Amino acid sequence: MRLARLWAWRGLLTFMLGHFTVDLYSGLLPILYALTAQRLNLDNRDIGLLALCYTAASSLSQPLFGYVADRWGGQLLAPLSLAWSSVFVSALGLIDAPALLYAGALLAGLGSGAYHPVGASNASMLVDDRRRNTAMSVYTVSGTFGYALGPLIAAFLFGVLGTRGSLAMLPLGLSVAVSLRLALRQFQLGLPTVRSRERARREPIRWGALAPVMAVVMLRSWVFMAVVTFAPVWYRDLGYDVRFYGLLASVVIASGSLGTLLGGLLADRIGQRVVLVGSLALAIPALLLFAGLPGPLALMTGALFGALADASISVTLVAAQRLLPGRIGVASGFILGMGFVTGGIGAPVTGAIADHVGIQQALLFTSALLLVALAACWLIPRQVLSAETVRPAPGPSVAVTTSLPQRESD
Template structure:
């Protein structure tokens, strides 16, 4: 009897892991088409529509803000009544918005389509992260790391696609992403039967969850995520412009952006794995503190040192990515969708606001001067982290 129960439990765990990998792959495709490609496309959009740095920053702002505002809203909507069909609807809107933006006849239509893609991403993320949460078991940090590394690697691959084929094809090459949308749709449909069954089981478990919400701690954590996001999005969006000003080609500049974001994907996975063993609070603090010197070095180094500094910068700045999601869920145990939307949606999407400000500052003072300001953002984040509640105090309040 015990052997049979153990075998059944093992099969369920393997099934959950397979669904988690499928969700991670879907997350990869979703984020390639949003936070991955949109920042990398800014130079092409800028040239095609004859834009200023500020107008280019507005494109990134629209992409991020539509996703950031909609994610916590959709997360709150679905906390009591999850909607499985949000997964395919979200991924289809994301793909359509990006694909159609390659054929936009005017700047305002481009903004509309980029915004539609952002809303699709906002619909997709809360439900997908709820699925990752239900597949986690006791290793929540590792599960979030597996799910989030898909998205972060998608962000990294976006800039890589530019020198591979989009520079040659131009914006019309975005039409090929209709196939990526179809692949994501097939993947997410394969997850839905398991997801529906898991929601039924989780509904009974949710009623048993005890514990108080900690709005003060969640607000501080969201501010930390916003500062981290401004750093990440600012570097990813404007690094090609920095290298163009240094005489480095757009192709090589986008390869460097890929390196930065790929290092972030590695950091996301490692941070999530470590968070199952060590304090969430101090892991976040350590990641922000270590980021500071590399943020300062980035605009001042060249050659092989640029590669080394950029990789370590990306590794540490995003090593707290999955951790902040799990930490936020611990602070708001009955509102997984809302927390997921805040940590990945609002927090990261607020980077679009930072991108607009960075674009304006770049017009006024130049890109190089702006990169010297990035050192202050992880510094502010590290200071705020010191005031976060410890996990021990959160668990004692349950």
């Protein structure tokens, strides 16, 4: 049993390394966009279009790449997507023509879109169902850590070498892609199973049950992105120093990562429904306190909101995977992709509201979205949020037996 768990965690670390690296490249982009805009004399609209090209390609392609991962596995897709992302992100700093810049951002986004569902689906299959929330939360935090580290590396690298310093990031991505490929072969991970394909053909997608899960994901992402985007602008307008509102944004994001990790651990111990409903219900007063009481206290209320808002990320991801049996990659692609794109779309909608009523009132308004998300929780079938009703994978060595090629004939 101990050997099987060690094997599973070694495999999970493999996919976490890939997730960390691909999101590290994503974290470079905001700094790269700003410096490239200065170099090529681009306006804010152009910067927004660049961000949209990357975000749309990354998020909307994930269900498609999830299908590819379910059908053919991820032994090639995972390392190729990482190498692809590293090549095109590294090339962005060298491009001098705006039209090519948009194309490069779109192509770079496809690499990110390809890795996320294959990484999440394979990480999920490495553990039995009773530990899946924990595995998904740890896997998710590895990407968040890479994304948070990206701007720091970009500030140093581009500050010394300029935007063309992006090329210096290429060896990292290629070396991790090679390491990922070798590790997948060694651990026999990322292989499709006949059992999964047969289950996918036999069991239809429960779209009616999946819809409330998607609603929770989309509304939660909208609110979190709105807070992270507009809290710094709000405190700038209030006259606070950049060091304060920069720290505030970091506190909210870091607390979200901590909440994701703790939420996954708790979900496997006290139940997914308790974590999902409880965290969303508590996030509403936390957001009201954050928006209603501006000042230094925001560091505390922002941390509380961030942790509670993101505590249920692993729960919704696992719920979607259960609702699409045999299609874990597609489920992961839907949840990760739609959450990402909704956050990107919701931020400008909140911004438009803020232009009319002010940022404080706009953030207070977003608490109503959490209330709708909380209501949607009651439409999710109870058995989907209960590990006891899902038969655990046979044997303690699920990390191996779910992916070994000789098991395809079972």
